[in-house]
Amino acid sequence: LTNLLHATEAQHLYEAAREAMANSYAPYSKFAVGAAVLTFDEKIYKGVNVENASYGLTICAERIAIGNSITNGNRDIRAIAVCTRAAEATPCGACRQFIYEFGPGITIVYMSNGILVQKTIAELLPLGFDGSMLLHL
Numbered sequence: 001l002t003n004l005l006h007a008t009e010a011q012h013l014y015e016a017a018r019e020a021m022a023n024s025y026a027p028y029s030k031f032a033v034g035a036a037v038l039t040f041d042e043k044i045y046k047g048v049n050v051e052n053a054s055y056g057l058t059i060c061a062e063r064i065a066i067g068n069s070i071t072n073g074n075r076d077i078r079a080i081a082v083c084t085r086a087a088e089a090t091p092c093g094a095c096r097q098f099i100y101e102f103g104p105g106i107t108i109v110y111m112s113n114g115i116l117v118q119k120t121i122a123e124l125l126p127l128g129f130d131g132s133m134l135l136h137l
């Protein structure tokens with residue numbers, strides 16, 4: 001199972017994440033993040049990080065983007081791009097698990113020192129937890 005994108009597709013998705021980043025709400029950290037989900041029917045759903053004065057309530061861009069996709073009835077996620085101004089930034093651990101829910105083959109697109117990198121979520125989260133592990137009593 002590979003969901004790897006062609007270079008032009010990856011660039012396009014990353015640009016969508018970058019566009020979203022402009023709307024980030026990060027008054028405390030100033031660490032703006034944009035994310036863009038690509039579905040198998042080629043729709044794109046964006047998200048940004050949303051901070052809160054009660055810091056722990058902050059939500060990451062990746063989870064907002066996935067929520068946007070799910071809200072619009074689209075669960076068939078192929079890839080998700082993440083954009084920040086850092087030289088390299090990958091999804092946090094919580095987001096890795098959140099993404100994994102929708103398939104171990106989902107491709108993560110991110111920038112690493114000027115190079116657009118693609119890795120599957122299973123590569124970024126080995127042995128991720130999934131519904132098959134739930135004990136049904």
Ligand SMILES: [Zn+2]
Nearest residue numbers: 060091092095
């Ligand atoms: Zn996160």
